[in-house]
Amino acid sequence: MIKISKRTTPNLAVALLCTAMLTACLQEPSSVQSQGDTIATPQRAETSGLSEEYSWLRKQQIAQVDYRLSVNLDSTSESFTGTVHADIQFEKILQQPLTIDFAGGTVKSLKVDGKETPFKYNGYFIAVASQHLPNRQHVITINYQHPYSNNGSGLHRFEDPRDGKVYMYTDFQPYDANRLFPHFDQPNLKARYTLDVTAPKDWVVISAEREGRVEKQGEKKHWFFPQSQKFSSYIFSLHAGPFHIWEDNADGVPLRLMARQSLAEYVKTEDWFTFTKQSFEFFQPYFEIDYPFKKYDQILVPDYNAGAMENVGSVTFNDSYVSRGEKTQAQRMRLANVIAHELAHQWFGNLVTMDWWDGLWLNESFATYMANLSLAENSEFTNTWENFYLGTKQWAYYSDQRPTTHAIQLPVENTDEAFTNFDGITYGKGGSVLKQLPYYLGKEEFRKGVSRYLKELSFQNSTLDDFISHLGKAAGVNLETWQQQWLYRAGLNTIEASFQCDDDRITNLTLTQTASEEYPTLREQRTQLGFYRMDGEGMKRYATLPVLYRGATTKVEDAQGLPCPQILYPNESDWAFVKVNLDSVTLKNMALHINAIEQPFARLMLWQSLFDSAYDAKLPLDEYISFVISNGAAEQDINAIRLNSRYLSYVYSYLNQIPIDDQRREKLLKAIEEFSWQQLQQASTASDQQKTWFELFAEVAHSKVALNNAKQLLVGEHEIDGLKLDPDMRWELIRLQNRYLFADYEQAITQELRKDHSDRAKLNAIAAEAIRPLPEVKEKWLQNLIHNRDEFKLSELRKATSNLFTDEQLPLFYSNSERIFSELDKINNEDSPELISTYTRIFPLMCSKEGAQQISDALEKKQQLKPMLVKALKNHRYTSERCTKMGQAMLDQKKG
Known part of the structure; x- marks a missing residue:
């Protein structure tokens, strides 16, 4: 299998740098030294990622760049090959080496203007000495090879276990486009791309442009794409495979929807195309700019690390948005929302792009707000803003109360920090702040400001000041104070x-x-x-x-x-907000x-306030539970039901660890369990309420009676009118059996795998095994995560870590905690932020002062942890401390 975390080491012959260059790479000067008509730039540090300082200096070197890219894809190989021609115009004659981003590949040759040229390659970037670039314009040609990814970044390869068909897709944000081809991977070096791809003959190849022609070459086809418009490389794309394709159009814009063959039967194309066309209908007049690209493809892909990605003209979606059963209305709305979000990015993010990653929030916040506005103004969903409040807004509120909160607009020193900022502040708080801005400025004034901003900066890069100044001018309001209060200062009022x-x-x-x-x-x-x-x-x-x-x-x-x-x-x-x-x-x-x-x-908002009181340790948990059980049964609004169900699940987790006597604990846990079962049986048949209560029941069932009810549902010995178990719901019940080692829990996995041959089944089987409260199972998966992770896809490791230590299994965690904490150093040295993120999922809720102290000790001893690990550990500690306070409130109540 392809390694998911260790990057391919380049040949020593091209990796060795001269002693002088190695010394220079240790430091990164902070200023540009101009000498006549030349630019002197510092040497670049030999690390993964890209710093803002170096990206700014490189922007001073390069006036313009265009790429011609040829890629050869093979369904059976572990790597692909390519050639890129970078046509570069420099601002001035270079004095220092030029670096070209390219992580984890092999550089076979490099030419400047057709002539073989010496270069240095360290596994992170290629360096070309300035004497080999004596003019203001050159074409650099690089032949290279790179392994396919199986961690969802770069060019990801997936083999469908149901039919053996192979699919590939790219995911680049914020700094993985250089895993497809060597180039200058920073948002403010926009370029045009001319692509050609050789691929198996039964594949379709998708990128930003629609193919101009396709030539047959035996068992392969050669796809040629015309030159694209100018945009940043992180939104360039290359997807390929034997996709099933559906077609439509949105007021003349060609639409395609694609999914792998084994999933095609479950795709509700009417929803996809309806939601897409409704979004087009809203955005084009709102922005007063027609869709700026030539076609719009939406591709459903597996093993995806995010919800979706706004690649120009070829958006990728996590194929978990395809349900193997009937979607609830909330699930349909989530789909409509993500479709609108990614389409909004085609204007805000793709047409006009942030200059650097400190502007990430503006991209994501704007798309978050605009997606909800689109649904509220032009869709079937009449409760859009209630859903926004229930989901995005609460994510933002909780993120802003944590010790890891930050200003919406903050410095981002490098691309590693950029990855860390994909959070509830960037998306949730930023979107919420933009939501309240039209109330402050006026809705039409806000719209005009956005439209003028997009028109004046089309196909360019922009900064926050550009956006704010356009809004202020449209409304006749000085927004300097507002900007300082809301964007540059953290915290929740x-x-x-x-x-x-x-x-x-x-x-x-x-x-x-x-x-x-x-x-x-x-x-x-x-x-x-x-x-x-x-x-x-x-x-x-x-x-x-x-x-x-x-x-x-x-x-x-x-x-x-x-x-x-x-x-x-x-x-x-x-x-x-x-x-x-x-x-x-x-x-x-x-x-x-x-x-x-x-x-x-x-x-809905009052139910939320009630839980806030419990979360803030003002209202004891047993009083909260009593109130919800006494009053929640009468609630018929689906969003309020979803909210109460969510928080009963949270409270169930807290109760498993709060230091109260076992009799009191079991009484409360049993009350939640019985309430969920009662609501499940009494809910309207085939309703969203019914599915919501099913999800809660599958999470909180733990007594023999409840587990037997769950098993009878699974094997068909008990039926609830209107409740139809789809394959994924069946796996929830199997996971529950394994969580408590109930009945034939091992056989349940084996039998279900005979019926369900999908990749989802394989992942669910991993979850069901990893969750077993057995020391040997925990040891097996810790070994896999720590020592054998190269044998697994990232999606498989993520499924295991997310299920390895549930709240009632804390003793099993503590028996392994020393080892888990000691491995942080090794995980910290990985180049893959996706793997680091996956490892942090292993930490359960630790509702004790001792648990919080263990995290504090790790943070104190391991001073060099990357931002993502530091943030995750601090958040775990905060949650543990919160839980401890909630437990103390219950103890104080009993004393009182």
Whole structure:
């Protein structure tokens, strides 16, 4: 198998650098020295990745570059070969070596203007001495070889276990395009690409352009693609394989949808094309720019590390978006959302691109906001913003309360740091901040600013200041203060409303804003107040009031004279990005009347506030559980049901570790288990509610009675009206059996694999085995992860680590923890951020001071850990400390 973590070592003959160059590479000067009409640049450090400093200096060297790329693909080989011609115009005559990014491959030859030229290659980049580039324009030709990837980055190769067919796709963000071909892999060196590919005759080849011609060559075909428009290399692409293809068009733009043959029967093409065309219908008039590229392909691919990637004209999607059963409405909305997100990127990110990775948030935040706006304005989904609040917004809130929070706009020193910033701040908080900006500026003013920004900077690179200045000009507003408050400073604010009434009328209403000691910034934004009173049997909203608040207190004069509320929510309909503390009157009436509140969105936000109280250790967990079980059964809104189900699962995890007596613990765990089973049986047949409760039951079932119910569902001895188990739901029940070594848990895997030959089945079988609470199983998979990982695909390792130590298996983790922590040094030395991310999944919730201290010790002893490992460990420690506080709240309650 192809190695997934160790990069191919180049030949010593081309890897050895001269002593002088090695010495120079140890340091990276911080300034450019100009001498006449030449540019002196520092030598580049011999490490993986690319620093911002060096990328900026290289941008000063290169005025323009275009690439002609030839690639030879083979379905049976472990590597591919290629030739790239880089037509480069330099700003000035070079004085120092030129470096060309190319990680993990072999350089066979290099020519400058057709002449064989000496070069140095260290496995990370190629260096060409300045004396071999004496002019302002040269063509550099490189013949190379590179192994296929099986970790989802670079050019990934996948063999389908069902039919043996081979598929390939690329994934490059932020710095893996140089694993396809040698080039200058930084976003501000945009280029045009002319591609030709030799591949097996039954394959289709896909890239940014549609092929111009295809020539037969025996058992292969040669595909020729015309020169593309100018864009950054991280959104260039090359996909190939015997894909099943469906075609349509969006107002004249050719659309294709592709999936591997074994998955084609499950693809609901009507949804894919409908959601895509609706997104086109919204974005083109909104941006006032027609789709800027010539065609739009969407390719479903396996083993994918992310949800999707916005490659120009050939977007890749994780094929887990294809369900082997009926999708819930929430799953359909997630699909529509990701389709809209990637299409939005074709304008914002692809047409206009960030200058460097410190602008990643703007790309992702904008696509996040625009996708939801598109669904809200032009789709069947009427509760889009409720889903945004339930998912993206909560991700952002929790990320912003962690010790690893950061400003939305922050320096990114290198591409390793860029990878670390694909998080809840970059996507969630950034998208939420953009969501509240139209309320601040005006919706049409915001739209005009975006449109002008895209028009003026088409096919160029941009910075945050470019974007903000266009918004400010369109609205006639100076956004400097807003920019500083929201983009350059971290932390989450909290607001609380307080009010007094006389003769059943409000006489005074004040909003109080607070901030944490670490991040004391008080911000300005527009929110909306929602006022509720009982009217007959219902708690009805009788008024809303927009408010622009700032500073520590804001007196709301316009509220005076309104009827006195029984419930007052200070962020009605989720305008603002802020955490809410409920006043005492609202808390009392919410507890009495939550099911009487007629606005589903309001109930959703109040249910969230209830869990926030438990998460903040203000409300003991048993009181939280009691309230949800007593009131949650009557809740019919699917988003509120999803929210309560999610948090009951979290609470179940905490309870497994909180230091309370076992009798009390089991009583609470059993209450959650029985509630989930009851709701599953009582839910409407074939409904989204039914599937939601099934997922919770499969996660919290643990007693013999519940496990027997699960087994009977699996083998067909018990049926619930309307509940149809698709293959993936069956695997959830098999995983549950193995988690508790219940009944014929080993046979269950074997029997299911006879029916299900898919790659998903193989991954689920790994999960079901790894989750077994047996020392020998944990030892086996630790060996695989630490010593034998080259024998597995990254997707397989990820499945194992995610299931290796569940919350009730903490003793098994502790018996291996010294070894797991000691391996951090070796994992830290890997070049693959994907592997590092996979390893961090091995750490379970450690709800104790001892567990938190173990993480602190590791952080203190291992000072050289990469940002991704440091961030993951700090977040694990934070979660452990949170859980400990929640446990203490329960102990204090009992003492009281």
